[in-house]
Amino acid sequence: MDGKTEGFESWAYCSNSALRRATRQLGQLYDDVLAPSGLKATQYGLLSQIHFNGNPSLKSLADGLVMDLSALGHTLKPLIRDGLLELVPDEKDRRVKRAGLTEIGVEKWQEAHLLWREAHSRFDNAFGEEESAALRNAMNRIASPDFAKTFVADPAKGGGSAS
């Protein structure tokens, strides 16, 4: 770690950086496959969650995505602007807004979904089906509140100040 270690894989030593690097690469790969639909992989993901969760509130969507609520609001804007999504105020609780696909949104999602399946199978084939499933498990584990709790509370040695 002294800057002159020849074989030292500087890109690989940090879990967080490694994750981001892989995410950039994979995002690129998925984006390319989804490109014909005009959607980015992130946008397909957003539409999918809204689709699968049936008009979720922004809050629950943000929680599920482990994303900041305001960040979610921002990322939804282009999709709303393009008429794929709409926000509907909840009847019971007027603070709440529910996201839903428009007709165009559903069509676009279906179109993108076909491309996504191609990307998905490419990934599984390139990475290995089992490894792929294991990877998703690992990712879900990291994204779980439980993991965050363990990470934060970790009483391990390493300088964890108790204050």
Added chain:
Amino acid sequence: MDGKTEGFESWAYCSNSALRRATRQLGQLYDDVLAPSGLKATQYGLLSQIHFNGNPSLKSLADGLVMDLSALGHTLKPLIRDGLLELVPDEKDRRVKRAGLTEIGVEKWQEAHLLWREAHSRFDNAFGEEESAALRNAMNRIASPDFAKTFVADPAKGGGSAS
């Protein structure tokens, strides 16, 4: 996958989305640990790469990070503005600019590095040391040019058009 499957883990089925979700979570966790240094985890990562690679050109840095060159340029700006980094034109090839830590940059990096070690050990403890190493391997594999090549060329069934 029809929207009403109760137990369906909608957040988990897509490798790309799963990766992003985990990346958001982990980024948050690392950011919190690094916060006292005033650096985000991404910025610590940038400084580290520059530190470990000894004044790399922006191009080689971008390649190593699997990042778009212009994106790299943009993310470096705040660090340059804050005096942690500087870009020095290469002598031999006047197209090239090399990034280097300033004195302040080195100090800041050292400060952040201590915090990073804490985050690193927390992650290892929470996720498991071996799983952690395996994860970094998996991430590095995905980030490798080889993987991208395989992904793109994949002749698997699923609609891969040969054109």
Added chain:
DNA sequence: TCATTATAGTGGCATATACCACTAAATTTT
């Protein structure tokens, strides 16, 4: 019921990251 507090969203600002068009400089062709 009224004041306090908690919850859901919005808007502004900042960083992270990509694409495109453009410039400058080096490399390759002819």
Added chain:
DNA sequence: AAAATTTAGTGGTATATGCCACTATAATGA
């Protein structure tokens, strides 16, 4: 060597994402 091509960076624009301050509304407590 002049022209064509490739390479390295920059600046603009757009999406992705986080924090903070602020608003509206609901839930709680005195």
